[in-house]
Amino acid sequence: MASEQLRLRAGGAVARRQLVSRVSRYLFLGATVLGVSILGFLAYDTIDSGASRLSLDFLTNYPSRFAEKAGLRPAMYGTLWLMLITVFSSIPIAIGTAIWIEEFAPRNRLLTIVKINLANLAGVPSIIYGILGLTIFVRFYGMDRSLLAGGFTLALMIIPMTVIASQEAIRQVPPSLRDGALALGATRWQAVRHNVLPNAIPGIMTGTILAISRAVGETAALIMIGGAAFIHFDPGPNLADFADPGGFWAGLNESFTVIPIQIYAWTLDSRREFQANASAGIIVLMTGVMALNLLAALIRERFRRN
Amino acid sequence: MTPDATAAESVQRADPIRQPPEDTVFRLQDVGIWYGNKHAISDISLNIPVNRVTALIGPSGCGKSSLLRCLNRMNDLIPSARVEGTVEYHGADIYARSVDPVEVRRRIGMVFQKPNPFPKSIQDNVVFGAKVNGIEGSSGEIVERALKQAALWDEVKNDLKKSGLELSGGQQQRLCIARALAVQPDVILMDEPCSALDPIATLKIEDLIRELVKEYTIIIVTHNMQQAARVSDYTAFLLAQEHGLNGTLIEYGPTNEVFTQPREQRTEDYITGRFG
Numbered sequence: 192m193a194s195e196q197l198r199l200r201a202g203g204a205v206a207r208r209q210l211v212s213r214v215s216r217y218l219f220l221g222a223t224v225l226g227v228s229i230l231g232f233l234a235y236d237t238i239d240s241g242a243s244r245l246s247l248d249f250l251t252n253y254p255s256r257f258a259e260k261a262g263l264r265p266a267m268y269g270t271l272w273l274m275l276i277t278v279f280s281s282i283p284i285a286i287g288t289a290i291w292i293e294e295f296a297p298r299n300r301l302l303t304i305v306k307i308n309l310a311n312l313a314g315v316p317s318i319i320y321g322i323l324g325l326t327i328f329v330r331f332y333g334m335d336r337s338l339l340a341g342g343f344t345l346a347l348m349i350i351p352m353t354v355i356a357s358q359e360a361i362r363q364v365p366p367s368l369r370d371g372a373l374a375l376g377a378t379r380w381q382a383v384r385h386n387v388l389p390n391a392i393p394g395i396m397t398g399t400i401l402a403i404s405r406a407v408g409e410t411a412a413l414i415m416i417g418g419a420a421f422i423h424f425d426p427g428p429n430l431a432d433f434a435d436p437g438g439f440w441a442g443l444n445e446s447f448t449v450i451p452i453q454i455y456a457w458t459l460d461s462r463r464e465f466q467a468n469a470s471a472g473i474i475v476l477m478t479g480v481m482a483l484n485l486l487a488a489l490i491r492e493r494f495r496r497n
Numbered sequence: 498m499t500p501d502a503t504a505a506e507s508v509q510r511a512d513p514i515r516q517p518p519e520d521t522v523f524r525l526q527d528v529g530i531w532y533g534n535k536h537a538i539s540d541i542s543l544n545i546p547v548n549r550v551t552a553l554i555g556p557s558g559c560g561k562s563s564l565l566r567c568l569n570r571m572n573d574l575i576p577s578a579r580v581e582g583t584v585e586y587h588g589a590d591i592y593a594r595s596v597d598p599v600e601v602r603r604r605i606g607m608v609f610q611k612p613n614p615f616p617k618s619i620q621d622n623v624v625f626g627a628k629v630n631g632i633e634g635s636s637g638e639i640v641e642r643a644l645k646q647a648a649l650w651d652e653v654k655n656d657l658k659k660s661g662l663e664l665s666g667g668q669q670q671r672l673c674i675a676r677a678l679a680v681q682p683d684v685i686l687m688d689e690p691c692s693a694l695d696p697i698a699t700l701k702i703e704d705l706i707r708e709l710v711k712e713y714t715i716i717i718v719t720h721n722m723q724q725a726a727r728v729s730d731y732t733a734f735l736l737a738q739e740h741g742l743n744g745t746l747i748e749y750g751p752t753n754e755v756f757t758q759p760r761e762q763r764t765e766d767y768i769t770g771r772f773g
Contacts, residue, residue, distance in 0.1 A: 208673050298576045367613035373675070374571060376603025377628030384616060491700065 227485055237477075241470025249471055254421045254453070263472060264309030265422040266453040269338070270479075272409060272427035273441075274450055276342025277406050279347065279373035285350045289357030289395075294383050320348040321415025329416050336417035337444040338427055341448045345409055349402040356398020360391040384490060393494035400487040403478045410451040418452045498747040513760040515750035517731055522684055522714045523568060529743075532575065536743040537563045541582075543733060543749060550706060550715045552723045552729035552752065555724060556767065559735040560744030561718045565686050567715065569605035569695035572657065574656040580717025586684075603630050606677030612669035614661030614676070619644075619653050622661045622672055626680040639679050639742035647675035648705050671705065680711075687717040691724065703728050722768050726756050734764050 201209050211358025288309075297304045303415025334340040364387050372382035428442030450472055457469035514565040521546040527594050530537045538560035545551050549588040551562040563572065570591060572578040584591050603626075614622050625642045632639070640657065653659070670690055677685055687706075691699040705726045706715055713757050719725050725732055733749040748755055748764040759765045766772055 260510070279756065365613075367609065368615060370571065370609065370678075371613045372629075373574065373616065374602055374607035374609075375629065375676065376599055377626070377629040378599055381629045385629070419597065445594065472583065 198491060200225055213238075222449035229339055234477075237470045238472050240467055241474050242471075244467045245474060249468075250475070253423050254456075255493055257460060258460075258468055261465075261468055263450060263453060265424065266448050266450045266472075267475075269418070269422070269447040270449045272338050273342050273345065273413075274403060274407060275343040275445065276338060276443070278399075278403060280343055281346035281350050281353060281375075284346075285353035285399070286357050286395060288350070288354045289361055290383060290388075292354075293361040294387065296378060306470040309351050315350055315411040317409055318415060321346055321412035323339055323347060324412065326377055335444070336419070336446045338447045339443050340416055341413055341418060341447060341449075344412055345406045345449060348409065349406050352402040352405070353399050356402065357391070357395045360394025360398060362389060363394060364390045393490055397487040397491050399481050400490070404483040404487075405484070407480055408476060410449075410455055413449060413452055414455070417446075419446055419448050421447065421456070422448045442482045450479075498529060498636045510729060513748040513750070513764070514542075514746060515754075516544045517546040517549070517751070519549065521545060521772070522547045522587065523716075524583075524588075524651050526586040528564070528567065528580065528583070528584060528711060529536065530560065530567055530572065531577075531579040531581070532563075533577040538744040541735075541746045543746060545714070545716060546731065548710060548712070549730040550710050550717060550728050551731045551733065552725035553716065553718045553733050554720075554725050555735035555744065555747075556772070557720075558744075559737045561735050562688055563744075564718075564735070565688055565716060565718050568684075568686055569602050569607055571602075571607065573598055603680055604682055605684045606680060606682035607686045608673050608677055608688065608690050611693050612666055612668050612673050614664070614672050616660065616662055618658045619664070619672060620657040621660050623675050623679050626676055630680055633681075643675040643679040644672075646678050647671045647711070648701065648708070649675055665698070667694050667701060670694060670698070670702060673710075674702075674705065682713070684714045684716065687715065689718050689720060692720060697730065699724070704766075722756075726752060732756070734746070734759075734761075734767065736763060738766070 248260075249262050250267065251264050252260060253264055255261040290425035291303065292306065296305075297301045320343065324340060324347065328334045328340035328343050329336060332340075334343075368386045368390065369382050372386045373379075377385070424445075426442075426445050426447035432442050454469045454472040454476065457465045457472065460466075521544040523543070525541055525543040525545075528543075531540040539644045541564065543758070553564060555561050565696060566572045567580050567584060568586075568591075572580060580592055586601070586605070590596070606651065615625060617625070620636065620640045624636045625645050627634070627639045641650060641654075646652065652668060653672075661669060664672060671694075674685070674690075691702050694702065706717065706722075709715060709732075719728065729752045731750065732752040734747045734756040736747045736756065737744045737746045748759060748761045749761075755764060756768055759768065
């Protein structure tokens with residue numbers, strides 16, 4: 192009735208619903224703060240113990256019995272070459288697989304099985320990939336404990352992830368673009384090449400970079416196939432080898448170490464100085480991973496604006 | 498005139514399906530379309546005349562878009578779709594085993610309901626189809642000719658490098674028409690080309706359709722009966738039967754006859770807005 196003034200204060204059921212809403216808000220805030228603060232504490236602790244060891248010498252020295260002389264040089268070379276091998280061997284396979292699944296494969300039971308397998312493979316512990324790499328590359332193909340064997344093993348590990356990320360990116364391309372191209376008399380491949388891929392590339396690249404940043408930190412699989420900790424040369428082809436295919440090939444077949452294996456080896460030494468080295472190694476590794484993630488974010492942003 | 502002939506004539510006049518006397522581009526014989534177990538349309542026999550606008554009308558779900566998409570084998574892209582009967586294009590069965598859908602689609606262009614320019618420049622949009630089909634000629638000429646045909650040239654000639662997505666909806670749709678024309682097709686299929694456009698943009702597309710039909714055969718699906726009446730020469734009315742779920746051809750003939758003196762009660766009910 193008009194005589195009674197309308198009041199819109201929350202009461203009864205509305206008040207109860209609003210209470211739940213307000214409480215949930217603080218619960219979620221709490222979850223976020225908890226996760227971030229633990230990470231923050233870890234980062235602080237690592238920097239606190241390792242920052243003093245960071246220097247140019249630390250990056251350019253070979254491993255040593257003396258903690259203050261030990262450095263990451265071979266590990267950094269190893270990581271760099273390993274990542275190059277991983278990227279160049281996994282990306283064509285992964286993108287090709289994603290294109291086949293999304294664009295060409297008949298929609299039948301076989302495809303469903305392939306898809307389920309890919310999803311499962313992405314969740315397999317990395318040590319299993321290490322065993323696989325050891326069996327196939329190191330033993331069966333006789334690659335020994337080489338950069339190539341390591342790179343191929345990591346490639347196997349990140350292919351499922353990269354395939355799934357690429358599939359996702361391809362699926363994001365509106366079907367109307369594909370239909371538009373096909374209706375103009377383009378073949379399947381022309382539609383994929385000119386209309387689907389250009390629009391899926393940012394997503395594929397971000398997914399790939401994130402997979403690589405996982406491979407950069409991979410330890411278990413590489414220890415399994417025999418990445419060594421103490422190496423007193425630079426793994427991989429040197430500058431001079433770029434002009435000499437034989438030397439280049441020999442470089443790819445050298446034994447190797449990587450940053451995470453080096454860190455692991457240092458943590459096994461109980462002396463405080465080596466623990467500091469491990470922390471400094473983590474700082475170097477984390478900086479690299481963060482740079483990769485930043486790159487992925489930049490690519491995403493850049494393409495979103497276009 | 499014998500009484501028999503008169504009787505035959507009156508029977509013929511009462512037949513709601515009047516195949517046009519002109520040369521035909523498409524001859525459909527008992528065409529049915531299935532999506533898995535769903536029978537979308539059945540038993541459609543229809544001749545589509547050359548250099549005319551033929552409109553397919555009918556309520557939602559009557560299968561008119563399905564019918565349109567089966568004319569350039571776009572239904573192939575739906576995994577569960579199946580076409581039965583024969584669809585002849587200039588006498589060739591386009592569903593014959595030896596037929597390559599790419600050969601079909603380059604001759605029978607298509608414009609979609611929602612304008613779908615590629616996220617590329619205006620000129621790249623137009624040139625795309627011509628290039629993938631290996632059509633000779635300089636890009637500049639192909640672009641200019643197609644855009645002029647689509648009545649878009651004057652509006653965009655100074656920024657051909659601009660993205661197609663920056664155009665207005667009506668301009669985008671005309672860009673899609675230009676893109677289809679650049680492939681030098683023979684037929685253009687239009688699937689409710691104006692349903693996403695405002696009345697002024699719609700009018701421009703309708704004028705364009707009347708212009709294009711001098712050189713091309715156009716088949717247009719439309720929800721809008723005034724549009725069908727304005728642009729088409731022939732109209733086919735499809736309807737999904739009340740109990741059976743599949744769409745069938747109820748009436749077909751010259752547009753003015755279908756609209757002013759329909760031979761089927763259901764056609765009259767639909768075009769006077771009693772249902773649909």
